[in-house]
């Protein structure tokens with residue numbers, strides 16, 4: 001059975017005192033849930049977050065990493081560095097990384113390889129822009145993002161991959177895909193996987209939806225058959241809202 005996952009992407013928010021405060025709020029709200037719960041603070045606060053949440057069943061994950069193991073890459077962080085502080089999962093390919101930091105399908109394929117070589121789990125993000133949807137190209141765009149960055153992998157690799165469909169027009173805009181739009185795209189994504197790797201592989205991959213998921217719309221989105229959870233930006237910065245979303249399962 002594939003897993004339900006709710007992951008909070010804090011983006012470039014929360015300094016150390018703010019991180020400590022939000023984590024203590026999360027611990028107060030924490031309760032057993034049907035979903036795996038994760039948060040992704042900024043690099044400088046990963047260790048603190050990891051230490052504080054060790055016993056809480058909330059996984060601390062990274063927002064990005066470089067593909068090289070080490071070397072002359074000023075400002076970058078490698079998989080082995082993340083692993084050395086206990087981080088086992090990394091978000092790759094977020095649309096903000098693609099848009100502002102020139103991440104391409106090609107560089108993302110290398111990052112995915114590096115993460116898997118280091119036995120890390122990947123939350124791989126992709127999604128169309130508004131113009132793609134308006135011109136009816138959303139499936140073609142999503143298909144090429146998945147194929148270009150992931151389809152060199154063997155079927156086994158998908159045990160360590162979670163997909164996150166995040167339509168760019170819904171991120172941080174307050175405009176959510178309708179539950180039907182999310183379901184249609186998730187079913188298309190699963191079919192794309194099944195065509196290449198077979199139904200057994202496709203059925204086991206968790207596909208998250210991201211883009212303005214809030215406490216008031218999470219339940220309906222998560223109730224869709226092919227939606228296995230969410231990647232939550234803005235609403236993950238308040239413990240109460242984040243857990244209201246987690247508890248939508």
Ligand code: PGA
Nearest residue numbers: 171172211212232233234
């Ligand atoms: P949002 O961000 O929930 O603020 O729209 C989602 C994301 O970027 O992962």
